[in-house]
Amino acid sequence: MAFSQLGLSEKVLAAVAAAGYSTPTPIQEQAIPHVLARRDVLGIAQTGTGKTAAFVLPMLTMLEKGRARARMPRTLILEPTRELAAQVEESFTKYGAKHKLNVALLIGGVSFDDQDTKLTRGVDVLIATPGRLLDHSERGRLLLSGVELLVIDEADRMLDMGFIPDIERIGKLVPFTRQTLFFTATMPSEIRRIADTFLHNPVRVEVSKPATTAVTVTQSLVKTGREPHDKRDTLRRLIRSAEGLKNAIVFCNRKREVAVLHRSLVKHGFNAVALHGDMDQSARMAALDQFRKGEATILVASDVAARGLDIPEVSHVYNFDVPHHPDDYVHRIGRTGRAGRSGTAITIVAPSDQKSVAAIEKLTGQTLAWADAGTSKPSDDLAPSSPRPHAREHRREDRKERRPFKPQSAPVSRIDEARPQRRAAARPRDVEPVESHLPAFLLRPIPVKA
Numbered sequence: 174m175a176f177s178q179l180g181l182s183e184k185v186l187a188a189v190a191a192a193g194y195s196t197p198t199p200i201q202e203q204a205i206p207h208v209l210a211r212r213d214v215l216g217i218a219q220t221g222t223g224k225t226a227a228f229v230l231p232m233l234t235m236l237e238k239g240r241a242r243a244r245m246p247r248t249l250i251l252e253p254t255r256e257l258a259a260q261v262e263e264s265f266t267k268y269g270a271k272h273k274l275n276v277a278l279l280i281g282g283v284s285f286d287d288q289d290t291k292l293t294r295g296v297d298v299l300i301a302t303p304g305r306l307l308d309h310s311e312r313g314r315l316l317l318s319g320v321e322l323l324v325i326d327e328a329d330r331m332l333d334m335g336f337i338p339d340i341e342r343i344g345k346l347v348p349f350t351r352q353t354l355f356f357t358a359t360m361p362s363e364i365r366r367i368a369d370t371f372l373h374n375p376v377r378v379e380v381s382k383p384a385t386t387a388v389t390v391t392q393s394l395v396k397t398g399r400e401p402h403d404k405r406d407t408l409r410r411l412i413r414s415a416e417g418l419k420n421a422i423v424f425c426n427r428k429r430e431v432a433v434l435h436r437s438l439v440k441h442g443f444n445a446v447a448l449h450g451d452m453d454q455s456a457r458m459a460a461l462d463q464f465r466k467g468e469a470t471i472l473v474a475s476d477v478a479a480r481g482l483d484i485p486e487v488s489h490v491y492n493f494d495v496p497h498h499p500d501d502y503v504h505r506i507g508r509t510g511r512a513g514r515s516g517t518a519i520t521i522v523a524p525s526d527q528k529s530v531a532a533i534e535k536l537t538g539q540t541l542a543w544a545d546a547g548t549s550k551p552s553d554d555l556a557p558s559s560p561r562p563h564a565r566e567h568r569r570e571d572r573k574e575r576r577p578f579k580p581q582s583a584p585v586s587r588i589d590e591a592r593p594q595r596r597a598a599a600r601p602r603d604v605e606p607v608e609s610h611l612p613a614f615l616l617r618p619i620p621v622k623a
């Protein structure tokens with residue numbers, strides 16, 4: 174099918190041609206005509222499928238008619254993270270260059286007053302993270318009663334981050350009659366419940382099974398010892414011996430580990446940047462920018478910070494920690510092998526990680542192969558704990574390596590990621606926090622005399 178058959182406006186078709194897209198992706202082909210017909214849509218799709226354009230292109234077409242009123246946005250897009258929100262804004266800039274629409278971004282870590290000034294001028298498209306949106310609304314600076322279309326993007330990530338109560342509050346502030354587009358990569362029961370409350374007679378569009386991994390990604394497991402030092406050592410050897418490594422994302426489960434590992438890699442001469450939830454907005458954007466431009470080869474990241482980011486052509490993904498949730502594995506390795514390119518995903522497995530590996534294999538229906546890259550520890554490393562002769566030295570080196578660590582930037586914003594009590598209370602009991610929300614100073618390692 175061609176883009177011209179989807180019902181998009183001439184201006185939008187010209188923008189699509191200028192972007193160099195020849196055919197719509199499956200999610201675009203299936204969703205766009207329904208969005209234009211004002212139907213609610215439940216889209217089950219991961220990032221990398223072209224889902225952003227699946228809502229941005231029809232929105233641009235629809236917004237060509239009508240004008241925005243002060244403080245009353247016409248459309249609202251909710252994103253779980255600032256980076257994703259900024260990325261959607263970029264899509265409006267890219268596809269909507271000729272539309273002269275007012276697009277505003279309400280995210281934490283950015284001046285409240287500048288955002289307020291933009292709202293006063295009238296906004297066609299408001300892109301927001303839930304916390305900052307509610308802050309503006311509670312101050313009476315924003316009226317959501319004019320919203321004709323609501324997009325809830327990455328709903329399952331909103332759930333992981335404890336944003337569902339905020340989303341439900343926002344749902345009460347927008348008109349009942351609005352159109353809703355709801356995107357999620359997975360469909361746990363809580364997301365099904367939320368989708369049922371938000372959507373009216375939706376069209377369901379599913380582009381691939383939620384838990385499939387791209388066939389273009391070569392996946393393998395590498396054994397390592399139990400100490401953090403062993404894992405860092407294994408990672409360095411893997412990176413140094415990797416074939417065809419252009420750039421790599423290294424995932425950790427916790428933001429403290431991101432900071433420690435980043436520091437360690439830099440110390441060992443790697444060109445690495447970090448991305449985690451304790452960095453302020455400008456530091457996060459700067460790191461991402463360096464990585465996108467190829468100025469940094471390695472991005473050390475947490476799931477929350479890296480979810481859904483559009484970073485083209487990542488050749489390697491390393492799981493420094495095996496993710497606790499198998500869904501996160503699918504998302505992580507989805508950073509490589511995009512758009513038919515080949516990619517490599519290597520997971521470093523410590524003895525205590527076997528259960529998590531089994532959960533990944535169950536979800537994906539694939540058995541992951543153990544790589545023999547000369548990097549593996551002997552297989553008895555996977556046996557239950559027995560003190561190894563050099564454990565003490567490892568610990569000592571670990572402390573030595575961690576001693577100079579200082580948080581890379583000030584603890585962030587009062588917004589979104591930094592509303593610990595509310596977020597923790599909001600998080601369903603079965604969802605473990607992916608990043609800890611302790612203040613950074615509590616996470617700073619304490620130097621201990623050897």
Ligand code: AMP
Nearest residue numbers: 194196197198220221222223224225226
């Ligand atoms: P997304 O899933 O929205 O993160 O999009 C992933 C990537 O696909 C982005 O870099 C888009 O620019 C690109 N893209 C979106 N639609 C198309 C299309 N129809 N043809 C080729 N690339 C596309």
